[in-house]
Amino acid sequence: MASMNSIGDRGSLASIPSDGVLVYLDNHIKSDNRAAIPEYAEMYKKALLLTPTTPDVAECLVNTSRERLVDLDNQRLNFHVGSYTMGPYPSKCLIKYSISNSTEETTVDLTSYGILKNIRHHNIVTIENFYDANGHPRLVLSWVNGTLKAWLQSKENQRKFFSATISRPCSWFRQMAIDISSTLEYLFDNGVYPPENCLDDLYFCTAGAGSRICPKLLIVEGKSDDVRDNLPADLEWPTVKSGDVHPVLCAVIDYEKNKRTNRRVYNISEPYDFLAICRNILKHWFILSDKVPYLKRSCSDRDDFIRMMESWDKKIWFNLYEAIGWPGES
Incomplete structure (x- = not known):
């Protein structure tokens, strides 16, 4: 002491x-x-x-x-x-x-x-x-003996989150959600919010039996014409000091253009194609990281590539929301 x-x-x-x-x-x-x-x-x-x-x-x-x-x-x-x-x-x-x-x-x-x-x-x-x-x-x-996440791993504790009918969250859990949402709304209304949103600030999930999803996979889920119309004016392909498109994307472009079947050509003057190639890389990561060695050397996994996207455009998630709305919205 x-x-x-x-x-x-x-x-x-x-x-x-x-x-x-x-x-x-x-x-x-x-x-x-x-x-x-x-x-x-x-x-x-x-x-x-x-x-x-x-x-x-x-x-x-x-x-x-x-x-x-x-x-x-x-x-x-x-x-x-x-x-x-x-x-x-x-x-x-x-x-x-x-x-x-x-x-x-x-x-x-x-x-x-x-x-x-x-x-x-x-x-x-x-x-x-x-x-x-x-x-x-x-x-x-103040003292606690564990986290809410770990506490919820018990089936008995999971049932405590719902009322007797198991049809709606119990009153105290609803109040927790309301209080947190109200706090965030108050902060936003008073101009207190993060200047940028990164992967670690985002969490998406599906209800019921669905698995956790990556919001990145939905970045071109909207109709092509609608998304193009809503893209921010300053969205563009990332470049290096020489003015050339980033080499990671160039490597994927070359592979897609030269493969034997299902070839795809990306237009580097079209912002929509930048989102499309990012989505394609994330959706087919295991195939592309195997076929494009430079991609694998530059990014160890999909999360690494996502962080690379964030380094290209600090407002990437804001821009995607403006373009396609919340995933699942009509």
């Missing part, structure tokens, strides 16, 4: 002023040893100085561990098991570390904490606190 002078993976001591802003206290901030202050510790110090002279302060102790939370389906999650003591009352909690080994480092700061702390929905894991451990910010989350 950590003390004020020993703050590391085992635990950290924090103070919570009455206005709800968490202030991290360590030996550096209380002393004049400024050379040792973390790069953003000044922010916490300023917050401390702005608090009332007689604040309503409660000490809390966060005790962390190296134990990862194991989900209900025995998969390890990116949360660590910890305990959270406020006064004499300890409770289990989850610790969310900053992700420092990813390609885009994800960190949390005082601003993020201030926003997330105010999200209080009984179906959401809540943000309890925020602290810093040797320059690595961490979030303290």
Whole structure:
């Protein structure tokens, strides 16, 4: 268990002023040893100085561990098991570390904490606190023993999602869906939305016995003339610095044009054909990746090719929606 002078993976001591802003206290901030202050510790110090002279302060102790939370389906999650003591009352909690080994480092700061702390929905894991451990910010989350996805793998739990007639979702599940949709609508109405949509932001599925589908396979499902009329004006074939069409697409064009049967010719001045060749590559990936070596060397699988599409056009999914609407719409 950590003390004020020993703050590391085992635990950290924090103070919570009455206005709800968490202030991290360590030996550096209380002393004049400024050379040792973390790069953003000044922010916490300023917050401390702005608090009332007689604040309503409660000490809390966060005790962390190296134990990862194991989900209900025995998969390890990116949360660590910890305990959270406020006064004499300890409770289990989850610790969310900053992700420092990813390609885009994800960190949390005082601003993020201030926003997330105010999200209080009984179906959401809540943000309890925020602290810093040797320059690595961490979030303290309320305790859960698994994810909804893993919980739903039980047939008994699946039945709990529906009313007694098994004909409609139960009231609390409907309310969860309504709350999430309302939140998204509120954010969109206030101009808060991602500037671009990528594969990882999309999820499509079919009802009943259908299998999960790729939206990419439907990009030319509409009538050819209708799609052509709705294509955005700035949609064009991707090119390299020389001005030539991207070599991956050129390799597929050459293969399609020269194969013995079912030859197909793509017009590189026609935006619709760009969508058509992308759809063809995705739909016949296993055949084309075998017959076109350059395609296989450039993309290990279909998801790699989709991400390549996204690198060509950051608005690709928005453009496809404008052209053909939501998959399945008439």
